[in-house]
Amino acid sequence: MNRMHALDPLLSPARFEWGCATSSFQIEGASTADGKVPSIWDTFCAQSGRILDGSNGDVACDHYHRFADDVKLIADLGFKHYRFSIAWPRITTVDHKANLAGIDFYKRLLDALDAHGITPNATLFHWDLPAHLEGGWLNRDTAYRFADYAELVARHLGDRLPRVATLNEPWCSAFLGHDLGVFAPGGQNRAESLVAAHHLMLAHGLGMQAWRTVQPNTLLGIVLNPELCDPATDRPEDVAAARLAELERNDSFLNPLFGREWPQELLEQIGDLGSLRREGDLAICAQPMDFMGLNYYTRSIAKAQDMAPSPGSAKHRDAERGYTFVPPQKPKRLTDIGWEIYPEGLTRVVQNLQAQWPLPPLWITENGAADNTGVARGAVDDGMRCDYLEAHFEQVAHLIRSGADIRGYYVWSLMDNFEWAHGYSQRFGIVHVDFQTQKRTPKRSALMLQRLLRA
Numbered sequence: 405m406n407r408m409h410a411l412d413p414l415l416s417p418a419r420f421e422w423g424c425a426t427s428s429f430q431i432e433g434a435s436t437a438d439g440k441v442p443s444i445w446d447t448f449c450a451q452s453g454r455i456l457d458g459s460n461g462d463v464a465c466d467h468y469h470r471f472a473d474d475v476k477l478i479a480d481l482g483f484k485h486y487r488f489s490i491a492w493p494r495i496t497t498v499d500h501k502a503n504l505a506g507i508d509f510y511k512r513l514l515d516a517l518d519a520h521g522i523t524p525n526a527t528l529f530h531w532d533l534p535a536h537l538e539g540g541w542l543n544r545d546t547a548y549r550f551a552d553y554a555e556l557v558a559r560h561l562g563d564r565l566p567r568v569a570t571l572n573e574p575w576c577s578a579f580l581g582h583d584l585g586v587f588a589p590g591g592q593n594r595a596e597s598l599v600a601a602h603h604l605m606l607a608h609g610l611g612m613q614a615w616r617t618v619q620p621n622t623l624l625g626i627v628l629n630p631e632l633c634d635p636a637t638d639r640p641e642d643v644a645a646a647r648l649a650e651l652e653r654n655d656s657f658l659n660p661l662f663g664r665e666w667p668q669e670l671l672e673q674i675g676d677l678g679s680l681r682r683e684g685d686l687a688i689c690a691q692p693m694d695f696m697g698l699n700y701y702t703r704s705i706a707k708a709q710d711m712a713p714s715p716g717s718a719k720h721r722d723a724e725r726g727y728t729f730v731p732p733q734k735p736k737r738l739t740d741i742g743w744e745i746y747p748e749g750l751t752r753v754v755q756n757l758q759a760q761w762p763l764p765p766l767w768i769t770e771n772g773a774a775d776n777t778g779v780a781r782g783a784v785d786d787g788m789r790c791d792y793l794e795a796h797f798e799q800v801a802h803l804i805r806s807g808a809d810i811r812g813y814y815v816w817s818l819m820d821n822f823e824w825a826h827g828y829s830q831r832f833g834i835v836h837v838d839f840q841t842q843k844r845t846p847k848r849s850a851l852m853l854q855r856l857l858r859a
């Protein structure tokens with residue numbers, strides 16, 4: 405299709421922020437360079453069967469050594485904003501001291517961005533938790549360690565970071581990591597995943613407080629991936645399942661951000677472990693926010709699951725959770741990772757959130773598609789991604805027109821990279837990466853954005 409010749413005037417780069425996004429573990433490589441310690445993703449990748457193609461982040465896009473060229477590429481494509489994350493295990497040591505060599509990498513990166521007039525948008529935690537923190541997010545202490553780390557970043561880099569998000573998608577860390585078991589550390593325990601969710605939000609609040617003691621003027625917020633969960637059928641059981649799925653995906657994070665208690669259903673699921681949530685925690689979580697980042701890819705379809713006879717089985721666990729996600733009914737349009745293309749979901753999810761919580765200004769901090777089209781005759785013709793992006797730009801313009809306060813859009817991702825449990829088998833980049841040679845080739849989607857941003 406590729407019918408878009410100009411951006412909607414509401415999205416003009418003069419008034420609306422355009423950027424591209426990456427995260428540390430997915431692109432940096434250099435997994436042991438300059439004193440970096442292992443993260444839970446390094447150890448997870450080393451376990452057999454965890455990553456689809458058996459790969460890891462040891463080299464990834466080798467961005468640690470190629471950042472200067474990558475920043476030039478971002479500038480050439482016409483972006484004035486870049487979202488990246490700082491690797492916690494790169495800049496603190498096992499005894500919680502500053503690792504100056506690791507910090508220096510981010511100083512060089514910020515110098516390069518500055519030289520090209522690109523504004524940095526940093527995330528403090530995009531899942532690469534230092535592996536030596538005992539118990540990870542199941543341990544309350546990790547939230548306090550996060551605050552120490554936030555303060556350290558604020559001291560060393562804070563004067564150069566105008567906007568900082570504490571966490572990226574805590575839902576993935578908590579539920580993919582501790583309930584569904586597909587992300588590091590691979591846990592499969594419903595109550596524990598809710599404990600992790602609580603400690604992540606506590607870390608967010610403590611991290612905001614710690615940062616502000618050092619740098620009171622930084623704009624601070626969090627990046628969430630709220631989900632639209634539609635019922636598979638209109639049977640009451642499925643409608644209830646979809647509601648439970650949304651409570652987990654949305655309310656478990658948004659409620660604490662606004663000082664509200666979790667819904668009863670989640671309190672029941674955490675059970676006795678709920679005693680780990682202490683009096684006063686909610687007030688810490690509810691630090692005033694300057695912005696919220698939303699990542700949007702698709703919607704989910706939820707269905708009720710009858711209790712299976714064998715405790716511990718996948719079906720039994722789905723029933724305990726109260727819902728199971730089912731693939732979209734054919735014939736829906738899917739991206740190569742199998743996610744439904746559902747642009748209207750962006751509008752619906754933002755409107756759902758607006759109806760329930762007093763949101764601060766919003767940025768779309770991730771949106772994009774897995775389109776695995778490769779290089780042919782020197783070019784990458786990722787038409788599906790172009791169509792996907794255009795359809796979502798239209799939704800953003802529509803949302804702004806209907807009154808939503810959305811200030812910017814970041815495409816995920818600048819370049820193909822380590823796609824977590826899928827390894828390198830799924831490509832989200834607008835720039836192709838040949839992982840043998842590390843050659844970068846802008847795809848048609850990158851050239852489309854370049855043209856739109858210049859016009």
Ligand code: PNW
Pocket residue numbers: 427430572573576629699770816823832
């Ligand atoms: C987000 N899910 O991850 C992340 O922020 C990125 O690091 C990632 O590369 C991108 O989206 C594409 O996956 C998600 O299974 C991973 O629902 C998985 C899910 C959601 C978000």
